[in-house]
Amino acid sequence: MTPAIGIRRLVVAAVAAATALSTVGLAPSATAAPSSDTGLYGAADPTYDGVYRQSLAVMGLAANDQAAPTSAITWLLGQQCADGSFQAYRADTTQACAKPDPVNFSGPDTNSTAVALMALMALDNDRVRIPAATVSRIVDAADKAGRWLRNQQNPDGGWPYFSGGTSDANSTGLALSAILTQAPSFRLPAYTKARLFLGRLSASCPDGGGFPYQAGGKVDGSATAQGLVGITGPLPVRGPRTLAAKAPCLNTAKARAASYLAGQLRANGHLMSPYGSGPDYTNTGWAVLGLVAARQGRTAVARATADLKSAAKAETRNADGPVPGDLGLFLLVAEATGSSPTNFGGVNLISALAGSIRR
Numbered sequence: 001m002t003p004a005i006g007i008r009r010l011v012v013a014a015v016a017a018a019t020a021l022s023t024v025g026l027a028p029s030a031t032a033a034p035s036s037d038t039g040l041y042g043a044a045d046p047t048y049d050g051v052y053r054q055s056l057a058v059m060g061l062a063a064n065d066q067a068a069p070t071s072a073i074t075w076l077l078g079q080q081c082a083d084g085s086f087q088a089y090r091a092d093t094t095q096a097c098a099k100p101d102p103v104n105f106s107g108p109d110t111n112s113t114a115v116a117l118m119a120l121m122a123l124d125n126d127r128v129r130i131p132a133a134t135v136s137r138i139v140d141a142a143d144k145a146g147r148w149l150r151n152q153q154n155p156d157g158g159w160p161y162f163s164g165g166t167s168d169a170n171s172t173g174l175a176l177s178a179i180l181t182q183a184p185s186f187r188l189p190a191y192t193k194a195r196l197f198l199g200r201l202s203a204s205c206p207d208g209g210g211f212p213y214q215a216g217g218k219v220d221g222s223a224t225a226q227g228l229v230g231i232t233g234p235l236p237v238r239g240p241r242t243l244a245a246k247a248p249c250l251n252t253a254k255a256r257a258a259s260y261l262a263g264q265l266r267a268n269g270h271l272m273s274p275y276g277s278g279p280d281y282t283n284t285g286w287a288v289l290g291l292v293a294a295r296q297g298r299t300a301v302a303r304a305t306a307d308l309k310s311a312a313k314a315e316t317r318n319a320d321g322p323v324p325g326d327l328g329l330f331l332l333v334a335e336a337t338g339s340s341p342t343n344f345g346g347v348n349l350i351s352a353l354a355g356s357i358r359r
Contacts, residue, residue, distance in 0.1 A: 036078075036093060039071030040358045041324035050089035051079050051112040053325035055119035057353055060331025062122035063236035064341045066350055067129045072357060076119060077137055084144025086112040102165030110152050110159050110171045114178035117145040118235050121181045146182045149175055153190055157197030169201055169211040169223035173230030181234035198227055198253045205249035208263070209256030221264060221271030222283045228257040228290030237293045240338030247296035254294060261287045262297030269307035281311045285329045292336040305337045309345030316347055322356035 040046060041057040054076050058068045079090050081097035085108035090097065100107040120142040127135050152175070153159055158167025159175040176194050185191075201211050203219050210219035211227040229235070231254045249259035264271055264287075271287055273280040288304050291297040308315075308330065316326050331349050334341040342348045 036091075037075065037358050039069070039073075039075035041072065041328075041353060041356050042320070042322065043356065043358070044318075044320040044323075046089045047091075048088050049325060051076070051086045051116050052088065053323075053328070054079075055112075055115035056328030056332075057324040058119040058328070059115070059122050059236060060328035061350065061353065062119075062126060063238075063332050063335040064350065066341075067126060068123065069357065070131070070134065071359075073123060073130070073134060073138070076116060077134075077141055080116070080141050080145065081108050083108075084113075084141075084146075084148035085109075086116040086145065088112050100163040102160065102162035105162060107162065108148075109162050110149060110175050111161060113145055113149050114171075114174040117142060117149060117178040118181045120145060121178075122236070142182065146179065149178060150190055153193065157193035157195075158201075159194070166214055167197060168214045169198065169227040170213065172198060173223075173226035173228065176230030177233070177235055180230075184234050186233075195231060195253065198231060198257075201227075202253045202256045203260075205251075205256060205259070208260055209249050209258075210260030211253075211257060219260065220274045221261065221280065221287060222274055224257050224260050225271065225283050225286035225290055228254065228261065228294065229286055231257070232290055232293035235289070236332050237289050237336040239292055239336040241292055241295055241336075243292065243298035243301060244296050245298045247291065247294070247300070255296075258291055258294045258296040261291055262300035265291075265297070265300035265304040269303045270311075279307075279311070281308055281315045282326060282329065284308060285326075285333045288333050289336055301337065305333065305339060308333060309339070312345030312347045312349075316349070316352060322352045324353055324356050327353045327356075 040050060041054055058072060061068050078093050080086055087097060087108045098107040100109065120138055123130060123138050124142060152163050154167045156167050158172040160167050161171050172194050176191060179190055198211060201215055203210050208219060210224040212219050213223045247258040247262035249256055270279040270281060270284040284304050285308060288301055291301050312330060316323050316330065327349050330344055331341055334344050334349065341350055
């Protein structure tokens with residue numbers, strides 16, 4: 001695994017779980033929150049996942065008709081770069097953002113921008129509970145983020161993690177979902193190009209279906225789950241929905257991805273970590289969202305949701321306290337599957353998030 005894939009996949013696949021980051025020595029222990037981080041969810045160091053976890057938290061709350069506090073909105077807005085992009089975290093927002101650097105994996109990136117755009121759109125849909133002046137800032141921020149993100153699409157139809165890099169399934173899935181959240185139409189040229197890219201990337205049915213992270217790689221759950229979410233449309237996934245019992249492998253990228261994920265979840269109840277560290281409940285959550293959106297794999301979704309609930313207490317809290325990225329993701333899963341957001345495997349996801357905000 002190259003450093004590029006290792007860093008990128010930990011931010012995406014772990015969805016801001018500090019335990020996963022600390023496993024490879026990327027995240028230092030939590031420190032006292034600087035005043036500029038008032039409103040940020042989670043006590044852990046935000047260097048590698050601040051915008052990502054904040055956005056998932058905001059999206060999860062909105063999906064369950066819960067208003068994000070003004071401080072959380074203000075923190076996210078303050079992280080945006082002048083050109084509309086977002087990077088993982090800006091410790092000093094008075095300093096201009098650097099240019100994206102796909103070699104050193106720094107600066108603004110498509111993943112942070114995509115999840116931030118989806119969070120901004122969720123806030124835009126909650127105008128009644130947000131002050132008019134803040135709504136105006138949200139609309140402007142979303143417009144700028146959307147323009148920047150659309151401009152990062154590579155000629156092959158996919159998106160790279162950092163501008164100038166190689167297209168990959170995870171970044172393409174997140175970017176597609178964000179663009180469709182902002183402009184829900186499957187006729188968009190950007191969607192058509194990305195769908196064709198993912199179609200070329202996907203494995204055949206005899207090979208099990210699914211996506212590798214990049215062309216030539218091995219199919220895995222992380223790439224397939226987020227790739228499927230992008231193909232199927234915007235977030236949040238509204239549910240519960242009537243699903244087909246199985247997910248047959250047919251001759252489309254969406255069907256092949258759904259079939260691969262449903263098979264993995266039926267067999268194990270969860271996806272396995274691409275790093276060999278056991279169950280990957282974060283990407284299992286993404287897989288559930290993709291299957292529900294595709295209306296496929298009822299048996300697999302039921303088993304995976306039960307598995308997520310069983311793991312919820314351990315996954316949503318670590319040594320630093322509540323894990324806001326997983327809490328936000330599990331809130332999205334709760335909405336998609338018709339589960340209780342206040343008793344998801346014994347965890348009140350909403351109150352746990354509220355208790356994690358920096359003041």
